[in-house]
Amino acid sequence: MRYRSTRGTGATLDFEQVTLTGLAPDGGLYVPEAWPQLSRAEIAALAGLSYVETAVRVMRPFVGGALSDDELRTLCTQAYGRFAHKAVTPLVQLDERHWLLELFHGPTLAFKDVALQLLGLLFERFLSDRDTHLTVIGATSGDTGSAAIDALAGRAKVDIFMLHPLGRVSDVQRRQMTTVKAPNVHNIAIEGTFDDAQALVKAMFADQGFAGRFTLSAVNSINWARLMAQIVYYFYAAVRLGAPERPVAFSVPTGNFGDVFAGYAAAKMGLPIAKLIVATNVNDIVARALSAGDYSAGEVTATAAPSMDIQVSSNFERLLFDLDAEAVPAQMAAFARDRAMQLTDVQRGGAGALFAGVRVDADEMALAMRWACEGSGQVIDPHTAIGLAAARATELPAEIPVVTLATAHPGKFRDAVERATGVRPALPSRVGSLFEREERYDVLPAELGAVTTYISERATPGA
């Protein structure tokens, strides 16, 4: 398997290269040259397999010759051995149609652990026989940062610089990042939004002088390996609900469009998915783009689901490329200039067949939290509630089960959950004594020069 850039230029990469590289030199995101296919028989054979075994079969074609089956299995066993639930990503039934897929049983209580626990091990494996020091740069609206830091803290040959928007993540999310003492972890609070932080990360990859001095890599969904690992749980859940015989719908709380793009990839690989519901909060650029073809960024509004407070949705480019590749370079240039661009008819038609965009406001989110709590005793976090509200608002044939991705543990957002339901969720003991530990982070303006100077003074030049 080789990977090419969504901007259409430059060399193709193999799996090891694409995992270590991050953004393509032309500013694009790497995607597989072709979608591997799983036949109906191969999908049916996943029924009853463990999460690790499912992961090996689903990811195998993307990994190619970079790892043997046994090596991949060993890494998955190690990564998912840290999860607090034997099923890794268990399904929980809410009523006769609605299910939650709990993705928050990893060490930092959000779905990001599913991919980042594996990515940390892939970095270690691929760096073990190279004389290279990686400088990982990332942007987070709260969850990627804590999961990436947990996965990389203390690892040899890697420094991680994580940018979060000052005052726009929950206390638990911030402390999960800033109380980690490992010397290779550097936290920067940016005076701006997540979009500003993500734009800075992409600008650093594009800055030839800076990128030339350091071997830059990514832990955001810029990195293909992140999305690859997220494809697995769509297969794992769907076969438990009757796939391939019975199609399944998924509702995905969406910000950067990575998680739902992993669902799209599963569909392209042959998993019968009836609908991918793209659930957004009031920062609804993707819902608008899918319903009206208008991809135009407004101001970011702070909400009770801060990890989805995103207006520039990085992975949407991967979808546009898959649907109408030739249009993408001009569309991205228009978006960089005007913060707005239009989808082509081909892109709108292609997306409309599988996706439904649904915007959920604060009242609808709180209502979904109460519905889950009062109806089935499930305390859910604000992001999951947005997914569930969108799932319940979407009309689908009665025989199709609808799975809402439960992307974070409610304990990460205790104040918002308590406001909506009256229940204050406890923080699982695996996160430790977060509120007793000292925090360490620096505040910087949202300016490229300030951030590159900061990193240059602390990072190790690559080999």
Ligand SMILES: Cc1ncc(COP(=O)(O)O)c(C=O)c1O
């Ligand atoms: C808890 C939670 N839910 C949903 C999302 C949105 O996921 P994505 O950015 O992949 O669309 C995020 C952030 O990524 C998140 O942290």
Ligand SMILES: N[C@@H](CCOP(=O)(O)O)C(=O)O
């Ligand atoms: N919601 C995310 C934003 C970054 O998304 P990513 O999937 O590209 O890493 C977060 O929690 O940081």
